[in-house]
Amino acid sequence: MFFHCMGVGFNHSLMLKWRFVDRVRPQMDAFMEGFSELIPARLLSVFDERELEYLLCGLPAIDVEDWKKYTVYADYKSTDNTIMWFWMVVERFDNETRARLLQFVTGTSKVPMNGFRELQGSNGPKKFTIKRTGNTKSLPVSHTCFNRLDLPPYGSYFTLKEKLILAVENTEGFAIE
Numbered sequence: 001m002f003f004h005c006m007g008v009g010f011n012h013s014l015m016l017k018w019r020f021v022d023r024v025r026p027q028m029d030a031f032m033e034g035f036s037e038l039i040p041a042r043l044l045s046v047f048d049e050r051e052l053e054y055l056l057c058g059l060p061a062i063d064v065e066d067w068k069k070y071t072v073y074a075d076y077k078s079t080d081n082t083i084m085w086f087w088m089v090v091e092r093f094d095n096e097t098r099a100r101l102l103q104f105v106t107g108t109s110k111v112p113m114n115g116f117r118e119l120q121g122s123n124g125p126k127k128f129t130i131k132r133t134g135n136t137k138s139l140p141v142s143h144t145c146f147n148r149l150d151l152p153p154y155g156s157y158f159t160l161k162e163k164l165i166l167a168v169e170n171t172e173g174f175a176i177e
Contacts, residue, residue: 053109062098062111064091070116075132083130085157089164104168107144121147139167
């Protein structure tokens with residue numbers, strides 16, 4: 001994509017590639033060289049990024065009450081059926097599925113050391129947010145830089161659960177070629 005910023009055109013893809021890949025390449029190369037001495041890369045190739053994170057970091061329990069307490073709603077109220085159903089689904093998830101949901105929305109399966117009140121976005125503190133958007137035929141959409149879940153106003157608990165699981169389990173990580 002090509003964008004204009006203050007009268008200057010730039011290629012968005014090239015900027016992202018530089019920011020997240022090229023700028024840190026020497027550090028990543030050094031890290032990977034040392035890491036490969038401990039665990040050969042061929043042994044890691046069978047895992048995706050989520051599975052590798054779970055293997056390396058484990059899965060601490062996720063406190064759903066803390067998660068609720070520090071969640072912000074955009075165009076929803078905490079008493080709306082969709083929100084109540086969302087939390088019922090999350091409460092019934094096992095810890096691994098909760099971690100996958102958290103990773104889907106925030107980019108990490110880990111809760112900050114002092115709980116959800118310290119959740120960080122791409123530009124500093126950013127609470128977990130659920131925004132009403134889309135139509136009921138759409139899947140939920142995540143915006144990991146903003147810790148935001150765009151959640152359509154589904155008509156039933158079962159529809160919400162089905163669509164949420166489908167979105168979380170079939171997502172692909174952020175990738176730059």
